[in-house]
Structure formats: C-alpha cells, structure tokens
Amino acid sequence: MLDLKPTSLEGVVEIVPRKFDDERGFFSETYSAQALAEHGVDLVFRQDNHSYSEVSGVLRGLHYQLQPRAQAKLVRVVRGRIFDVAVDIRRGSPTLGKWVGLEISAEKWNQLLVPVGFAHGFVTLEPATEVVYKVTDYYSPEHDRSIRFDDPQIGIAWPFTADMVQLSPKDRDALPLAAADLFDFDT
Numbered sequence: 056m057l058d059l060k061p062t063s064l065e066g067v068v069e070i071v072p073r074k075f076d077d078e079r080g081f082f083s084e085t086y087s088a089q090a091l092a093e094h095g096v097d098l099v100f101r102q103d104n105h106s107y108s109e110v111s112g113v114l115r116g117l118h119y120q121l122q123p124r125a126q127a128k129l130v131r132v133v134r135g136r137i138f139d140v141a142v143d144i145r146r147g148s149p150t151l152g153k154w155v156g157l158e159i160s161a162e163k164w165n166q167l168l169v170p171v172g173f174a175h176g177f178v179t180l181e182p183a184t185e186v187v188y189k190v191t192d193y194y195s196p197e198h199d200r201s202i203r204f205d206d207p208q209i210g211i212a213w214p215f216t217a218d219m220v221q222l223s224p225k226d227r228d229a230l231p232l233a234a235a236d237l238f239d240f241d242t
C-alpha cells in the first residue's frame with residue numbers, strides 16, 4: 056500500500072509507503088514491485104545504494120548515466136533530511152531543463168522516483184543524513200556524468216548558496232547543461 060503523488064514533471068513522482076506504528080516502533084514495506092505496478096510503475100531495480108553525509112550542505116549531483124546504462128532511481132532517506140532534485144535532460148522534451156525539488160526525509164517517510172532521462176541531485180539539510188536508493192542498472196563509470204548544480208540555465212532554487220555547499224571534485228568540475236550529453240525524448 057502506497058500513495059503516489061505527481062510532481063510538476065511528468066514521470067517524477069513522490070511515493071509515500073504506508074507505515075505501521077505500534078508500541079515497539081514501526082513497520083513499513085519500503086519497496087514493493089507489485090504495489091508500484093498497480094500504479095503503472097514497472098521497473099526492475101538491480102542495485103541498492105546507501106550514502107552517508109556528515110554535515111548539512113553536502114551536495115551530490117546532478118548525476119546520471121548515459122544509455123545504454125541509464126538508471127531510474129527510487130530515493131529515500133533513513134536518517135535526516137535532503138532537498139532532492141530531478142532535472143529533465145531529454146533533448147526534444149517540452150520540459151527540457153526544468154527541475155522539480157522536494158524535501159525527502161526519514162520523518163516524512165517519502166520517496167522520490169526519478170525516471171531515466173532525468174539528472175538527479177540532492178543537498179543534505181541535516182548532519183548525519185543517510186540516503187538509500189535503488190537503481191535500475193549497475194554503476195558504470197564510463198557512462199556516469201555530472202551537470203553543474205548551479206547552472207543558471209536550469210536555475211535550481213537550492214536552500215543553500217553555492218559558497219555554502221560541500222562538493223566532490225567531480226561535481227565542482229561538472230559541465231553546464233548546454234555542454235552535456237543528453238538523452239533523447241523517446242528514451
């Protein structure tokens with residue numbers, strides 16, 4: 056049982072799994088292929104990822120893998136909070152370059168589904184934040200790409216200014232959208 060909420064970008068959806076609280080704590084099915092299929096989401100996930108960020112303001116992104124190793128992602132937070140972002144990077148898409156961002160947290164128990172064709176990134180809003188996400192293909196460094204998180208052409212309203220965030224060297228050297236390898240709209 057889960058709730059599916061559309062966002063302003065078609066295909067990017069917020070998912071809220073049911074959570075059963077009781078005197079011991081809670082129980083929740085955090086992923087059910089069947090429950091997602093009932094909502095028309097038919098994906099095969101092949102890898103689970105878990106990242107830990109020590110401080111608030113750690114920004115990872117905007118990342119994607121090119122075809123044929125593209126990944127859809129199902130993102131959740133088991134500790135702390137993030138501002139999670141998906142950007143449409145499909146050439147020919149009516150929403151090319153548009154972004155959607157929302158808070159994903161352990162407290163809200165929500166998830167973000169980022170389809171193939173979108174770049175993904177997040178910034179931590181609390182220290183010791185742990186993000187756990189499923190991806191539909193294996194990591195492939197040759198296909199791995201990063202787009203600048205602060206590309207003015209995209210204009211993401213991050214909750215931190217660029218001088219406040221902590222980036223990896225790869226993300227510091229990322230290309231703007233205009234210079235990036237994109238997807239085709241029909242992929």
Ligand SMILES: Cc1cn([C@H]2C[C@H](O)[C@@H](COP(=O)(O)OP(=O)(O)O[C@H]3O[C@@H](C)C(=O)[C@@H](O)[C@H]3O)O2)c(=O)[nH]c1=O
Nearest residue numbers: 104106115116117118119128175176177193194223225
């Ligand atoms: C992403 C990834 C990284 N690694 C390794 C490579 C590197 O040595 C180390 C850290 O990698 P990165 O700096 O790319 O990690 P990170 O910046 O956390 O990358 C992640 O960011 C978020 C926003 C995403 O959407 C993910 O798909 C992924 O790109 O982990 C793997 O072994 N498997 C993987 O799937």
